[in-house]
Amino acid sequence: MKKFSxxxxxxxxxxxxxxxxxxxxxxxxxxxxxxxxxxxxxxxxVNTTSFKDGAQFAPSDxxxxxxxxxxxxxxxxVGMTDYLLVVLKDVAxxxxxxxxxxxxxxxxxxxxxxxRLLPTDQSLGKHTQQLDRGYYNAGxxxxxxxxxxxxxxxxxxxxxxxxxxxxxxxxxxxxDAYLKGKGYKYGIGYDPYKRGDANQQAExxxxxxxxxxxxxxxxxxxxxxKVTDHGYPQNWVISK
Numbered sequence: 001m002k003k004f005s006x007x008x009x010x011x012x013x014x015x016x017x018x019x020x021x022x023x024x025x026x027x028x029x030x031x032x033x034x035x036x037x038x039x040x041x042x043x044x045x046v047n048t049t050s051f052k053d054g055a056q057f058a059p060s061d062x063x064x065x066x067x068x069x070x071x072x073x074x075x076x077x078v079g080m081t082d083y084l085l086v087v088l089k090d091v092a093x094x095x096x097x098x099x100x101x102x103x104x105x106x107x108x109x110x111x112x113x114x115x116r117l118l119p120t121d122q123s124l125g126k127h128t129q130q131l132d133r134g135y136y137n138a139g140x141x142x143x144x145x146x147x148x149x150x151x152x153x154x155x156x157x158x159x160x161x162x163x164x165x166x167x168x169x170x171x172x173x174x175x176d177a178y179l180k181g182k183g184y185k186y187g188i189g190y191d192p193y194k195r196g197d198a199n200q201q202a203e204x205x206x207x208x209x210x211x212x213x214x215x216x217x218x219x220x221x222x223x224x225x226k227v228t229d230h231g232y233p234q235n236w237v238i239s240k
Contacts, residue, residue: 046155046156046157046219047157048101048102048157048215050155050157050219050220050222051103051104051106051107051155051157051215051217051218051219051220052106052217052218052219052220053104053105053106054104054105054106055105055106056106057106057217057218058089058105058106058107058108058217058218059108059149059152059154059216059217063152063154064087064108066148066151066152067145067148067149067151067152067216068085068087068148069148070144070147070148070151071085071141071144071145071148073144074137074140074141074143074144075140076136076137076140076141076189077133077136077137078133078190078192079189079190080115080133080137080188080189080190080191081137081186081187081188081189081190082114082115082116082127082134082137082186082188082195082202083112083113083114083115083137083138083141083186083208084113084179084184084186084204084208085110085111085112085113085141085145086110086111086113086178086179086184087108087109087110087111088108088109088110088111088178089108091103091104091105093109094107094108094109094215095163096163096164096177097109097111097162097163097164097174097178097213098159098162098163098213098215099162099163102157102215103215103217104217106217106218107215107216107217108215108216108217109213109214109215109216110145110213110214110216111174111178111210111212111213112138112141112142112145112210112211112212112213112214113175113179113204113208113209113210113211114134114135114137114138114208114209114211115127115134115137115186115195115202115207115208115209116128116129116130116131116133116134116137117129117131117134117135117208117209117211118207118209123206123207124203124205124206124207125195125202125203125206125207127195127202127207128193134209135211138211138212142158142211142212142214145214146158146214149214149216153218154216154217154218154219155216155217155218155219156214156215156216157214157215158212158213158214158215159212159213159214159215160211160212162174162213164177173210174210175205175208175209175210179204179205179208180205181205182204182205184203184204184205185201185202185203185204186201186202186204186208187199187200187201188200188201188202
């Protein structure tokens with residue numbers, strides 16, 4: 001697998017977005033990125049068996065910071081950053097959400113929570129329900145997170161339905177388990193509707209709904225043959 005050369009290209013892309021722009025990065029050519037995406041299979045989310053076990057294969061704190069910094073630059077609806085990403089590093093917590101055999105000491109799992117998804121009367125802050133914008137933000141943030149993970153040499157697997165959500169297994173919601181009592185807040189960034197406090201922050205528990213869990217880890221040597229093998233037709237047209 002031609003992994004390390006592709007990592008370098010993607011890492012340079014991430015740097016260009018996160019800091020100084022492509023024109024200031026010597027040797028970086030953004031025009032080559034589409035070809036890299038097309039020829040390197042690791043850009044797709046991978047099978048659950050494609051991650052190496054061992055703490056040395058998990059993202060380091062520095063790599064996590066880089067991944068989350070790039071993800072925070074996602075262009076969201078109206079510029080409202082009304083989401084929260086909760087990173088699970090503890091293996092037991094990851095297994096609790098995703099399931100045994102799907103995560104290990106070599107992975108981290110990112111829980112994606114989004115605002116504007118609860119009915120207004122059920123939202124702690126009485127936030128207006130806007131399903132289209134709420135799911136748009138969660139979706140594009142997840143896409144940027146995937147790119148950011150790739151830029152650091154990792155693969156990902158997305159779970160919309162987790163083991164935690166399995167019917168009949170739990171007496172509380174995933175929000176109750178991983179947001180309640182934690183004191184987490186999220187910064188809205190651009191807050192025209194005054195949903196946040198004086199610091200443009202809102203309470204996570206009571207306002208956010210779980211969207212998906214994203215497992216990040218190092219691909220094993222055979223990952224290129226294990227990447228999800230589906231067709232990717234070009235479903236686009238130029239309007240007549």
